[in-house]
Amino acid sequence: MDIGKVGELKEFIEACKSNPSLLHTPSLSFFKSYLLSLGARIPPQPKTEPVVVNTTNNDNDDDIIESDLELDNSDVVEPDNDPPQKMGNPSAQVTDDNRDDAQVAKSKALLALSQGMLDQALDLLTEAILLNPHSAILYATRDSAKGYKIRGLSRAMLGLWKEALTDLHVASKIDYDEEIGMALKKVEPNAHKIEEHRRKYERLRKQKEQKRAQPKKQPQDEAQDKDALSALKDGEVIDIHSVGDLETKLSAASKTSRLAILYFTATWCGPCHYISPLYTSLAGKYRRVVFIKVDIDKAVDIAARWNISSVPTFFFVKNGKEVDSVVGADKNTLERKIAQHAGPS
Numbered sequence: 001m002d003i004g005k006v007g008e009l010k011e012f013i014e015a016c017k018s019n020p021s022l023l024h025t026p027s028l029s030f031f032k033s034y035l036l037s038l039g040a041r042i043p044p045q046p047k048t049e050p051v052v053v054n055t056t057n058n059d060n061d062d063d064i065i066e067s068d069l070e071l072d073n074s075d076v077v078e079p080d081n082d083p084p085q086k087m088g089n090p091s092a093q094v095t096d097d098n099r100d101d102a103q104v105a106k107s108k109a110l111l112a113l114s115q116g117m118l119d120q121a122l123d124l125l126t127e128a129i130l131l132n133p134h135s136a137i138l139y140a141t142r143d144s145a146k147g148y149k150i151r152g153l154s155r156a157m158l159g160l161w162k163e164a165l166t167d168l169h170v171a172s173k174i175d176y177d178e179e180i181g182m183a184l185k186k187v188e189p190n191a192h193k194i195e196e197h198r199r200k201y202e203r204l205r206k207q208k209e210q211k212r213a214q215p216k217k218q219p220q221d222e223a224q225d226k227d228a229l230s231a232l233k234d235g236e237v238i239d240i241h242s243v244g245d246l247e248t249k250l251s252a253a254s255k256t257s258r259l260a261i262l263y264f265t266a267t268w269c270g271p272c273h274y275i276s277p278l279y280t281s282l283a284g285k286y287r288r289v290v291f292i293k294v295d296i297d298k299a300v301d302i303a304a305r306w307n308i309s310s311v312p313t314f315f316f317v318k319n320g321k322e323v324d325s326v327v328g329a330d331k332n333t334l335e336r337k338i339a340q341h342a343g344p345s
Contacts, residue, residue: 019154071190094132102132161190235287240294253290254320259341260290262315264308271329272312278331289342316341
């Protein structure tokens with residue numbers, strides 16, 4: 001027999017030994033029937049349940065990943081965990097006697113195979129390899145399209161979808177055939193699902209790492225925030241009489257990321273009497289906004305600092321900076337700008 005064909009036979013036997021379920025492949029039904037006719041025992045094809053890949057991350061109560069990946073795992077089999085077959089040392093010196101003995105062992109192996117004695121055939125082929133590791137039988141068309149194809153099909157049967165896709169792509173580029181095409185139709189969707197699942201996991205993992213990297217508030221900072229909140233009166237208008245009092249309220253609003261509105265008014269101002277009830281009702285509506293009221297006659301220094309030239313005047317302050325203003329008793333504009341700058345209520 002041609003040495004190349006012997007190499008292919010060795011490769012096929014190795015594949016069947018590591019994964020007996022290959023014999024259930026429809027295209028090998030003729031070989032399966034032949035083995036059965038010789039009285040060989042072929043392991044039944046195992047049934048597998050659909051595989052669910054769960055990447056739930058149970059890190060305390062901060063679970064950010066929980067998804068099921070459903071793949072088409074029909075025809076997937078359990079791997080054979082038998083130890084690998086012995087291989088010869090390719091750097092060993094091979095004598096003519098070694099080559100002759102290896103040829104005899106290969107001939108005996110073929111005879112044993114024809115008689116259905118698979119284990120004996122494998123032992124003889126292993127003996128031949130050890131005697132002559134330089135023979136092409138050792139390499140078994142490792143780098144050919146057929147080698148990639150067989151390995152790709154085997155990996156697909158084991159559910160190694162990404163690895164199978166790599167092998168089958170290489171095989172298709174070297175020597176495409178219909179069997180490779182059929183295998184790719186099943187392998188590619190599963191491999192793509194796994195890759196997309198991996199990307200999703202990476203995105204969520206990075207988000208969680210970024211969240212963890214954010215500096216946590218120290219007890220001192222939390223106490224300051226608590227004090228700041230206590231200085232504010234949710235839903236009420238706060239009357240201010242001094243610069244220090246105003247600075248305290250604006251600082252508290254800034255620490256709690258709230259919008260503050262400074263309403264400058266006067267008892268003698270007719271438009272102020274018109275707009276004041278609305279201002280009070282808006283305080284009850286926008287409870288996270290700090291509504292401040294300053295009488296310019298009672299707090300002259302504050303009015304001077306803000307350059308008040310007419311009343312009513314409203315200033316919108318966010319994070320310590322003036323962001324907008326309204327001059328006059330314009331109810332619609334006032335409420336519209338409060339809604340604009342207040343953010344989520």
